[in-house]
Amino acid sequence: MSSVRSVLALGSNLGASNDTLVLAVADLVEPENVRLHAVSPVVRTRPVGGPEQPDYLNMVIEVETSLGPYELLAHCQAVEDKHHRKRTVRWGPRTLDVDIITYGSWTSDDDVLTVPHPRAASRAFVLQPWAWMDAGAELEGRPVAELAAEAADISGLMPFEGV
Template identity: 75%
Template structure:
């Protein structure tokens, strides 16, 4: 921990709408509160959709590393609020989406909490 901050890795993906703009805006939204600080940003890569309905548009994906004073559940709530701001709908599992934000790591936490997994 760094002064009450925990390093976390967040994965972002988008395969609907203006994907590049959505990812850029989402990064800004994710690190907007003072409780989340941006450490690193990966390049954006284009990938085929895996699973879910057939013939989905390709995804643009990226990963960011942040440090946060939010708890794992608070960080998840924050990520979902950013998804909702970008009109994320959860109609079809692994379906197309304007924005998907996943917490990949949160410090060295290992959890089987169904909300977090």
């Protein structure tokens, strides 16, 4: 199978979030059929939706993979599980969240996997790190940087300098 570039968004707001993101990137690219292509800066963001909860650390990576989209989803979920992800409250706090934002030019709108991610085009915590990682990136025909500037949550986004 040929390789496909995929954009993944990672977020964490429970535990040692920065360490979790670093380890999760390593876990995501551990198998030889997933190679890291680019990494965004980490940002601190206010939660969007869901219950009252701590701020998130978010980032975006681009990988090149020979996994199919559903295999990549299973791999992402296995990495979430490795980092003790619990799915109890929708949009609730989590140790790790990994979303497939794009998978090459492939699209899907089913109950298991929707690609492009259905809310990515309106979320600055995905768009701005992505635009910093790849200034020429587009999502559904629009520049990612332009979409980031229009996102309602852009004012709640701050660069994360680490601890």
